[in-house]
Amino acid sequence: MRSLISLLSGAIFGFGLALSGMMNPARVRGFLDLFGDWDPTLAFVMGGAMLVMAVGWLVQKRMSAPIADDSFNLPGTQIIDRRLLGGAALFGIGWALAGLCPGPAIASLGTALQPALVFVAAMLAGMAVYALVDRKPG
Amino acid sequence: MSWTAFPNAAPLEGFLGGLLIGTAALIMLLGLGRIAGVSGMLARAATLSRSDTPWPMAALFVIGLVLGAIVFAQTIGPVEATFPPGWGWLVAGGLAVGFGTRLGSGCTSGHGVCGMSRLSKRSIVATLTFMAAGIVTVALVNAFGGAW
Numbered sequence: 001m002r003s004l005i006s007l008l009s010g011a012i013f014g015f016g017l018a019l020s021g022m023m024n025p026a027r028v029r030g031f032l033d034l035f036g037d038w039d040p041t042l043a044f045v046m047g048g049a050m051l052v053m054a055v056g057w058l059v060q061k062r063m064s065a066p067i068a069d070d071s072f073n074l075p076g077t078q079i080i081d082r083r084l085l086g087g088a089a090l091f092g093i094g095w096a097l098a099g100l101c102p103g104p105a106i107a108s109l110g111t112a113l114q115p116a117l118v119f120v121a122a123m124l125a126g127m128a129v130y131a132l133v134d135r136k137p138g
Numbered sequence: 139m140s141w142t143a144f145p146n147a148a149p150l151e152g153f154l155g156g157l158l159i160g161t162a163a164l165i166m167l168l169g170l171g172r173i174a175g176v177s178g179m180l181a182r183a184a185t186l187s188r189s190d191t192p193w194p195m196a197a198l199f200v201i202g203l204v205l206g207a208i209v210f211a212q213t214i215g216p217v218e219a220t221f222p223p224g225w226g227w228l229v230a231g232g233l234a235v236g237f238g239t240r241l242g243s244g245c246t247s248g249h250g251v252c253g254m255s256r257l258s259k260r261s262i263v264a265t266l267t268f269m270a271a272g273i274v275t276v277a278l279v280n281a282f283g284g285a286w
Contacts, residue, residue, distance in 0.1 A: 005169040006195045010202020011209065013162035013174065013247075018210035018217045020155020021148050026220035029286075030146055032272040036280060040144055041152040046250060048156020049163065053255035056164035066171030073171050073190070075243070075253075080263050087242020088249070088264040090234050092271025096279070098222060098231025101246045102176040102239060105232075106200055107207035108219065115221040119232040126236020127177075127186045134240070 001068050014107040020045045023108055025099025032096050094126075163252055170195065175248025176203070177239035187240070222286045242268075 021027045021041055030039030065071055095101050100108070100119050108116035166174035172191060181187035182196035189196075211217050222228060239245045242264055244253065249268075253261020279285065 002170060002192075003194055003198050005165060006198040007202040007205075009162045009165040009169070009174060010199040011162075011206035012158055012165065012202075013176075013199075014203040014206020014208075015210045016155045016158025016162060016206070017203070018155070018207045019158060019214070020152050021218070022152075022155065023207065023217050024219045025222060026286075027146070027148075029276060032269075032276040033280070034273045035277055036285075037146060038144065039146040041147050041149060044149045044152035045156035045159065046254075048153040049160035049251040050156075050255040052157055052160025053163050053167075053251055056160070056167050057256050060167055063168065066167070067169050069169075069171045071171060074173060075258075078258075078260055080260055084242050084260060084264055085267055087238045087240070088267035089242075089271040090238030091242055091245060092238075092268030093275045094231040094234025094236075094238055095246075095268060096231075096272035096275035097234065098227050100228075100231060101235065102180055103203060103245075103247055105235075106176065106180065107203045108217075110204040110208035111211050111217045112219050112221065115228055118225050119228040119235075122229045122232025123180075123236035124184055124186070126233040126238070127181050127184065127240050128236075129233075130237045130240035131181075131186045 005068055013103065014110070016049075017104050017107045018111070020048075023104045023111065025104075027099075028101070028104070029096065029099040159247075159251060160255075163247065166199070167252070173248050173252045174199070175244050175252065176200075177235075177245040178243075178248055181240060227286070238268075 017023050031042035098119055105119050163174040166172055179196045179199045182189045182191045183200045249261040249264040254265055
């Protein structure tokens with residue numbers, strides 16, 4: 001049951017990404033190109049997704065546990081620190097350079113294998129470097 | 139559908155796709171009690187994070203992303219995509235996205251879609267930060283003649 005829900009969530013997410021145009025790096029870059037030929041599509045994607053999720057959070061507050069698991073496992077931290085800001089800034093730079101964020105990059109493995117593979121391999125390498133650095137105490 | 143002011147825009151497709159992305163995140167939240175954050179799920183699937191999400195859950199979500207895109211391509215039509223020229227942009231972008239999303243605990247899905255809709259201050263700050271960094275980066279790249 002849990003496996004099926006996870007697979008279904010991923011599949012709807014991937015289908016939605018394809019429909020939204022967010023699997024086109026040029027379109028994502030167009031959203032970030034505020035001082036050029038700005039393409040506002042990404043704002044509509046975020047709006048649509050947040051609309052549904054806002055309802056999701058209202059429902060979640062009334063539930064004691066998720067449908068197919070024992071308890072909610074949600075981030076509780078509220079700390080805004082240099083890690084958050086530096087990480088987000090670095091992510092934004094990479095997002096702009098390639099026109100890809102993690103979701104569309106992975107989904108593109110099914111539709112544009114070669115460039116997606118190059119990006120995803122580099123992304124995993126970046127994550128691996130972080131895992132190495134993060135493990136060092138202090 | 140497009141607007142004359144923004145000839146490249148596809149607001150209807152974007153909004154409908156966004157509703158589906160939100161639905162996927164809602165299924166993950168109400169079904170499994172977790173955030174549908176793609177960077178976190180990928181790191182867990184690749185055993186590069188200490189998250190307590192069960193491995194099969196993360197791996198199947200990642201596989202689902204690929205399957206969903208394939209189903210779209212097979213039923214609706216080819217996924218339009220213009221990638222940056224050459225491997226340089228992809229490698230540099232991938233490295234920064236990989237390291238940055240781990241350091242900053244999330245990406246467009248986790249912080250953007252899930253966190254902002256939850257009115258998490260942390261996620262709102264993260265989203266504004268990566269959008270601002272992205273806008274500045276594209277402006278700089280364009281200024282140095284690197285537009286694609």
